[in-house]
Amino acid sequence: GQQVMQIPQYQHVQEGEDFTTYCNSSTTLSNIQWYKQRPGGHPVFLIQLVKSGEVKKQKRLTFQFGEAKKNSSLHITATQTTDVGTYFCAGRSGGYQKVTFGTGTKLQVIP
Amino acid sequence: NAGVTQTPKFQVLKTGQSMTLQCAQDMNHEYMSWYRQDPGMGLRLIHYSVGAGITDQGEVPNGYNVSRSTTEDFPLRLLSAAPSQTSVYFCATRAGGANLGELFFGSGTQLSVL
Numbered sequence: 001g002q003q004v005m006q007i008p009q010y011q012h013v014q015e016g017e018d019f020t021t022y023c024n025s026s027t028t029l030s031n032i033q034w035y036k037q038r039p040g041g042h043p044v045f046l047i048q049l050v051k052s053g054e055v056k057k058q059k060r061l062t063f064q065f066g067e068a069k070k071n072s073s074l075h076i077t078a079t080q081t082t083d084v085g086t087y088f089c090a091g092r093s094g095g096y097q098k099v100t101f102g103t104g105t106k107l108q109v110i111p
Numbered sequence: 112n113a114g115v116t117q118t119p120k121f122q123v124l125k126t127g128q129s130m131t132l133q134c135a136q137d138m139n140h141e142y143m144s145w146y147r148q149d150p151g152m153g154l155r156l157i158h159y160s161v162g163a164g165i166t167d168q169g170e171v172p173n174g175y176n177v178s179r180s181t182t183e184d185f186p187l188r189l190l191s192a193a194p195s196q197t198s199v200y201f202c203a204t205r206a207g208g209a210n211l212g213e214l215f216f217g218s219g220t221q222l223s224v225l
Contacts, residue, residue: 001170009151010197033213043154045213060207088153088215097161098169099205099214101154 002027002093006102007037014110019076021105023089030092032065032072033099038085046074113137117202117217124192124224132187132220135201142205143185147171147198148219154201160185192224200211 003026011018020095023032024099031050035043047056049065056063072089089102118133132141144159147167156169160179174182174196176188189196203214 004153006153035214042216043203043214043220044216044220048212064135090154098144098159098167100156100170101146103153 001040001044002091002100004089004091004100005101006087006089006105009103010108012108012110013079015081016078019079019083021074021085021087021089021107023072023074023091023102025070025091025093025100027070027093029069032069033090033091034072035088036085037088037104042062043088059093076107079107081109081111083107083111086105094108115202115204115215115217117137117200117220119220120218121221122223123216124189124222126193126224128192129188129190130192132189132200132202132222133185134185134217135183136185136204136215137183138206138215139182140206141182141203143179144169144203144205144214145175145177145185145187145197146203148201149198153156157187157200192222194224196222197224198222 006023033048034046037043054065055069060077064073086104086106088104090099118134141162145157146154148154155171158177160166166177201219202217205214
């Protein structure tokens with residue numbers, strides 16, 4: 001079955017440093033989504049990427065979808081304490097309805 | 112609009128007990144799903160439904176049953192709880208059709224099985 005791995009599992013950064021999490025799928029994806037989960041909360045949708053090589057930006061967040069549509073990344077510039085949480089990628093393959101989540105990257109920002 | 116409502120928020124069970132986790136949505140979404148979240152393992156899909164009367168298995172369906180008699184409700188049943196089912200459970204919904212967009216999550220149910 002489809003597997004989606006994320007690295008790193010944990011990341012501690014000083015406030016103001018950059019942060020990147022990487023997502024790799026065992027199969028080609030139709031699309032990829034990114035979610036953020038604050039401590040004690042539920043996942044909240046950030047963005048969806050559909051096209052090969054697509055790059056989207058949301059303020060300090062930059063999302064990329066690989067050319068082969070098997071990997072993706074999320075980069076945060078100049079982290080802030082409000083960025084604390086776990087970031088998940090989630091992908092869908094082919095015509096399947098179900099969405100497979102990555103293992104997540106937990107970000108801690110040290111003030 | 113309440114969105115996606117999960118009940119209960121917390122539950123403690125003894126091994127062998129049964130219970131139903133409730134999920135209700137008022138967004139008229141066709142797609143509903145259940146995930147469990149365990150440390151270091153992300154969110155794993157248990158069961159999902161693409162519409163009333165239609166359900167299918169996800170990655171980790173064993174020990175769980177679902178049914179979808181209405182568009183609004185998608186209950187998850189544990190017939191005989193086991194300690195391995197201690198987890199946080201999330202219900203998630205999505206609009207159907209060709210534009211398969213974002214998942215909307217409920218606030219979760221924290222389940223402990225002793």
